[in-house]
Amino acid sequence: MKTKRFFLSVLTLAAIAAGCSNSKPSGGSPDGSADAGATKSIAEQVNRQIIGIDPGAGIMKSTAQAIDTYGLKDWKLVEGSGAAMTAALEKAIKDKKPIIITGWTPHWMFAKHELKYLKDPKNVFGGDEQIHTFARLGLKADHPSAYTVLDKFEWTPEDMAVVMSAIQGGKKPEEAAKEWVEANPDQVNGWTEGLALASGKSLKLGYVAWDSEIASTHVVKAVLESKLGYKVTALQVEAGPMWAGIAGGDTDAMVAAWLPTTHADYLSKYKDKVEDLGPNLNGTKTGLVVPSYMDIDSIEDLLKP
Template sequence: MAAVLLLSACGNSGNAGGNAGNTAGNAGGKSLGDQVKHEIIGIDPGAGIMKAASAAIEEYGLSDWTLIEGSSAAMTATLAKAIKSEQPIIITGWTPHWMFAKYDLKYLEDPKKVFGEAEEIHTVVRKGLKEAHPEAYEFLERFEWTSDEMGEIMTAIQEGQDPAEAAKAWAESHSDRVDAWTADIQPVNGDTFKLSYVAWDSEIASTNLIQYILESRLGYKVTALQVEAGPMWTGVANGDVDATAAAWLPLTHADYWDKYKDQVEDLGANMTGVRTGLVVPSYVEANSIEDLK
């Protein structure tokens, strides 16, 4: 999921000696902002985390920082480059994400709760889906899994495996989980079904898994549309898309939920305990967003 803030390392404001704003060993003693030119680089403007990042700039008095639109792929590439050279960097990160398995990262504390408490990923479907596709509806209503399970697919994809193949391999090696989700559901005969999702690593993993199960276990012919968050919600609300398993609530997609909640059906959380916020490599001394001043 979401945005990236390329900041620089900063000392903890509570460190003895007034070390706030600097990282141990910084060349020339440059401040956090100076090291990264006070640029905050995010992802697509439709992502709720971009709104939260803008709010954080205001709430924490980071008036010198500029939020710049970007992409998830650019963020992880920049993160990898920074970590390789042990340079300070701050990203607006989220879990589940494969980067937490690959790198030693930490969230910055958010005492003002701008990024909210832990979130959930929900499955949202179009009105009338239960009557039109009861088999798919039953499966989607049962579908729930853990961040560790999702992480297995995300890591495989990050290491170069095709998303569809990674999802298939996971389903085959966790057949007991798939059996529980599909037990006693009668397969259909080639009925068409349409999913939508945003191009976040977590949603790529979940949507490919759902597509594989719908096709291999339940007999559907599935189309999966990768779109921005706005069209994802609009498609389900208008009935052009049958379902999405990529609704981050209550914060990330709050605006879309407020707008479309009466036009869609929420089947509940397919994953709990997810989180968004500002993330840094462990070697960065900052521990709180307040330190970024």
């Protein structure tokens, strides 16, 4: 089955979330907050739409596969961005309306809202993933101190959540990262101890505009600059250009590769042109996510009349 996809802006996605008010969540009072729409199926409540992110993201490919695997005929995967998706989610939750999104953890939205993953009995989205660090070939010889920091860099979802929450609360990524680095001297010293200073040498780090990657990239940037004296440029691009930049040597490294599923196609394409320094974070997850107030537990429930 060919998946129908549409690209929408943040405003359009917000309109979609508002439009869901025409088909209220399970529960039935006229204000939509309790039992409204009890006679409507989940499919009707959300207008057979799953709100997604960037069209090149691996989670979008997995969601398209899920639509096919579970036989979700006439369902639409809405393309946009991470920011557009969260804007639509926030609008829906504010009005207590139904919505289905492509979600992943770590992400600040799980700390802010009560959300749940839909069970995936056919395991389309796979199990837990890891976020890996990749470097361009030759980085170790050109910048041994930076290479060592990147190789040693590893933190937890809880660490990342602190930075993501600070950014979501209004702080600039640079400020949130600096605060985390200053608050965790032992951990940071474990990455930098005994390394030679860079004396203003330049580095480029690529990253995608996901909250998790914004957090990790700016923390590494802060460490390289404040502890070793590098001048670091953080380049925000989409996943394809991020991988291509490292493979082509235009970008030095990234700490933003989700494996084994999300970025599998890019790794397959560029594996001989990049160096995998291993995971920097364990315990990530992707899948379809809904507000906890929705009366649905599994992707299979989307088929119910």
